[in-house]
Amino acid sequence: MAVARSIPNEYFRVLTLSSLAQYLPEVIPEALKLARSIQDEHSQAGALVSLSLHIPGLIPEALELAHSIQDDYFQVSALVGLAPYLPEVIPEALELALMLDAELISSTQHESPLALVLSGLAQYLPKQLLHEALALARLIQDNYARVSRLYRK
Secondary structure (H helix, E strand, O other): OHHHHOOOOHHHHHHHHHHHHOOOHHHHHHHHHHHHHOOOHHHHHHHHHHHHOOOHHHHHHHHHHHHHOOOHHHHHHHHHHHOOOOHHHHHHHHHHHHHHHHHOOOOOOOOOHHHHHHHHHHHHOOHHHHHHHHHHHOOOOOHHHHHHHHHOO
């Protein structure tokens, strides 16, 4: 515990405490307090998503934070993290990723949002979206991103 508490980066400290929570549930209140104090909205949303495994009541708060993230790429990332808990965010994440992919086609600022979303959501996609997801995967311009992100298990 002392090692986890000594991690200087708040986000990584929350993730570490969240991982320990399954063995030491008494760390959950400390991790939650720390997660809520993180100033960076993307990191805070990620920390709350991580803690949602242990505190299902956090899911609405994490979703609200995800929707408040100004950077669309990081918003998509947060929505992907919520997909296991809220399958209804899947269409929203796909739509946002498709829009972003078109905007970032010539930018190297981020990896393909579409590749990120499809690889993160693949195991949660309802059957009715599988054909659409495959068609979207074919739109990914970067061959490496298309293969490496979609091949992940």
